[in-house]
Amino acid sequence: MLTFIGLGLYDKEDISEKGLRLIRNADHVFLEGYTSRLMGATREELEAYYHKPVRLLRRVDVEQHPEELLDCALRENTVFLCAGDPMVSTTHADLRIRAADRGIPTAIIHGASIVSAVCGLSGLQNYRFGKSCSVPFPQAHWSPTSPMEVISENRNLRLHTLVYLDIQDDHYMTVGEGIDLLEEMARKKQVKIPLYVGIARAGSDAPVVRAGPAGALRCADFGPPLHVLVVPGELHDMEKTYLSRFAGLC
Incomplete structure (x- = not known):
């Protein structure tokens, strides 16, 4: 399962309660930091808030080599985090299509954009x-x-x-x-x-x-x-x- 979760606009507390619950219950947490960023929180602060390690993804990791992310989502509950709302960016829509092509169920938790x-x-x-x-x-x-x-x-x-x-x-x-x-x-x-x-x-x-x-x-x-x-x-x-x-x- 791959769930796209929007983190909102500025800091760790902008996320919805539903999104936070899904992150804390996830097996794998990935965060992309190239389309936008939460300027009011560091990755270390997010990890402490989520009680989970967070793996940072670069553009190349998402657009060209998403294999690790998709392999995780194929086997276990995986969340993909981004600032704002997930589907405002076309690169995230492309990733959802790739997941569907591999038979991976997907969901979206929207955030303030x-x-x-x-x-x-x-x-x-x-x-x-x-x-x-x-x-x-x-x-x-x-x-x-x-x-x-x-x-x-x-x-x-x-x-x-x-x-x-x-x-x-x-x-x-x-x-x-x-x-x-x-x-x-x-x-x-x-x-x-x-x-x-x-x-x-x-x-x-x-x-x-x-x-x-x-x-x-x-x-x-x-x-x-x-x-x-x-x-x-x-x-x-x-x-x-x-x-x-x-x-x-x-």
Whole structure:
């Protein structure tokens, strides 16, 4: 049996009671740390809370070589943990398909996700979001423009865009770094982005939410990770009021 369990947004206590019970009763506990991470808890703290050893998986362990995980799930109760909600990431959906192909029963225990949290923190209405995108750290001889294509398409439809910021090992992209990369893409595409919303540490006791143009937000101190961006489309009056009241929009 393979159960996908979402851990929520920030720390060890964000998990549901059902998820915690299943972890404590599991034979094997795996945690992936490449799509997102709980910044309010270390692996050692999670192990103490679960009363179980936790094996950390890298991207290659899940996407290319999941044999150990699937072999465990074929024989005994195995849980696969991730921050947020398990099926927001397509790599987790692929893993569930692989498990089904091997005849392994699967289940999902959902958790709080940044997809819904950004709506509550920013006041941007969930039904007005279009396709999301990710901004990766730049690499030599590779400069993607696809995020700006997604943003432009959404804005043409008057929709908001959730922009995930890259994680590489212990390097977490900040709001300022994300805006710099998006503004460079916008310059090449001759696109103007009038407004950004930056959010830091969603799910914590002290999240930071700020809205404004690139120049204002790229210099703002959002504090420690994780950070995420939203590029709004056309704003409803209530969305403007909410951003003004809770995110400093002038």
